[in-house]
Amino acid sequence: MVVQSSVSGWGRYPSIDANLERPEKLATVASLAQTPEKIIARGKGRSYGDAALNSRILLTERLNRMLAFNPETGVLRCEAGVTFQEILEIFIPRGWFPSVTPGTKFISVGGAVACDVHGKNHHREGGFSSFVRSFSLVLANGDRIPCSRTENPELFWATIGGMGLTGIMTEVEFSLQPIETAYIRCRTLKADNLEAALERFEQYDAQYQYSVAWIDCLARGNALGRSVLMLGNHATVSQLSPPQQANPLYLPPKPRRRVPLTPPAGLLNRYTMQAFNSLYYHLKREGECIQDYDTFFYPLDFVEDWNKLYGKPGFIQYQCVFPLETSRQGLTRILELCSKQGWGSFLAVLKRLGSQEGWLSFPMAGYTLALDMAVKPGLWEFLDQLDKVVLEYGGRVYLAKDARLSAEALRLMYPQLPQWLAVKSQVDPHNQFSSVLSQRLQLHL
Secondary structure, rough: OOEEEEEEEEOOOOOOEEEEOOOOOHHHHHHHHOOOEEEEEOOOOOOOOOOOOOOEEEOOOOOOOEEEEEEEOOOEEEEEEEEEEEEEEHHHHEEEEOOOOOOOOOHOOOOOOOOOOOOOOOOHHHOOOHHEEEEEEOOOOOOEEEEEEOOHHEEEEEEEOOOOOOOEEEEEEEEEEOOOOEEEEEEEEEEOOOOHHHHHHHHHHOOOOEEEOOOOOOOOOHHHHOOOEEEEEEHHHHOOOOOHOOOOOOOOOOEEOOOOOOOOOOOHHHHHHHHHHHHHHHHOOOOEEEEHHHHOOHHHHHHOOOOHOOOOOEEEEEEEEHHHHHHHHHHHHHHHHHHOOOOOOOOEEEEEEEEOOOOOOOOOOOOEEEEEEEEOOOOOHHHHHHHHHHHHHHEEEHHHOOOOOOOHHHHHOOOHHHHHHHHHHHHOOOOOOHHHHHHHOOOOO
């Protein structure tokens, strides 16, 4: 059954009309892939921009069966439409947790591979692909083939971070990590400016599995880049309170809030964000505490439809990364442009990343900055300025968040793109797997 609908990414920009097809069995996927009209697979639609948009979309949400689990090794095999939420609900009570998780649990496993998602532990463990053992891929000719580091390795690496453009993922095998509790032992630190924030990352990253910072991108002068760092390790049973120790892998359900309406587009402006950022920074206190995993990893998941806060036109999340040796200069330039021109974000995130394999994978050893910015006049010109800074200091932009990068900039940011294009042309010579993003970035020969 085909359903016509208006669809967008999580940023609500751009929005297009599309024909949606929702197969319930893997056997149907091959026939859908072979039809003449171009197609892209879509999981939960949490990529921010146009990566999962096309006039014809295959929804994977009903391809969500758990297929096998080894309790000795923590290796899980499941269909690509399984979500992190489903994994957490089933496996935390058994003492297992995703080895890597992004900032939302409402994503599919197939999407995690296609975007090679990363989390707060990338500086130590790498991205999601570091724990992927293998996956099955339906090609444009209908063949379903296995991919791993040893079997069809070039297609494996082209699909990791390949934005769904090499085929339709049907099954994924990857490893979970063991945990004693559903809690995180956290430490909060404050940094007066960007230099102090980077020093604190370097000082504490070896001690904590997880690290992230909220950063004030509108602060100026000596306070440029002031930050609140949140560090954490999985808590042991002995670190919990007596009530928590009684059932350490159980969390009572929490209510979710909802954004009831779309506010006026101008509600989030330079002045309201400056006020919020100043209040948030000064109210935060340094110290240690025990938090449940939901609060630590997925705070925004408690607010349904929070993406409406930016108004009807939507928003762009601009995420860039700089190499370690140029991070200070590059981040300083970006923050100076934001504060000077008033392009603020109250959801600005700074993380340290490690090295990463994958031809189109985003991470590199260095620091990444993510900024949410409402779509309004002048935004595209401002983001073009940021692109120039990113290129000047050897960085790149994350395709899973992107909706406006130029094809020319992409080719400068991703030096292994020619290898990716060579594999794409072999397995999909007629560009059957296509998206608005791939057409904009000319991801075909």
